[in-house]
Amino acid sequence: MKTTALIIPLVLAGSVFAFAQESPSPTPSSPEWRAKGGAWKSLTPEEREKLKAAHRAVKNDPNVLQARKTFQETQQAAMLKVDPTLAPVLEKLKAAKEQKGNRP
Numbered sequence: 633m634k635t636t637a638l639i640i641p642l643v644l645a646g647s648v649f650a651f652a653q654e655s656p657s658p659t660p661s662s663p664e665w666r667a668k669g670g671a672w673k674s675l676t677p678e679e680r681e682k683l684k685a686a687h688r689a690v691k692n693d694p695n696v697l698q699a700r701k702t703f704q705e706t707q708q709a710a711m712l713k714v715d716p717t718l719a720p721v722l723e724k725l726k727a728a729k730e731q732k733g734n735r736p
Contacts, residue, residue, distance in 0.1 A: 672680065690696050708722055 675683070711718055711722070
């Protein structure tokens with residue numbers, strides 16, 4: 633009887649722990665979805681190629697480059713509001729990109 637009294641709580645605790653470890657299916661906005669290629673995998677090979685070709689065609693467009701730069705500046709400013717100690721980290725990334733010849 634004592635053994636049963638000890639085993640039942642352990643089994644229940646284990647099942648609760650196992651249940652808590654299960655994660656729901658990733659949603660389209662989750663990093664897991666993107667890491668697994670979620671939306672990308674939903675496209676046919678032809679759709680992927682069309683999208684890649686369009687991306688290549690516009691990636692050096694001045695309007696796209698300006699929009700990307702504006703987005704990055706806005707995002708970094710917001711990040712610094714959240715955590716001002718990130719300033720040296722962002723500067724380090726910027727310096728590394730400039731050293732490799734990438735856009736700042």
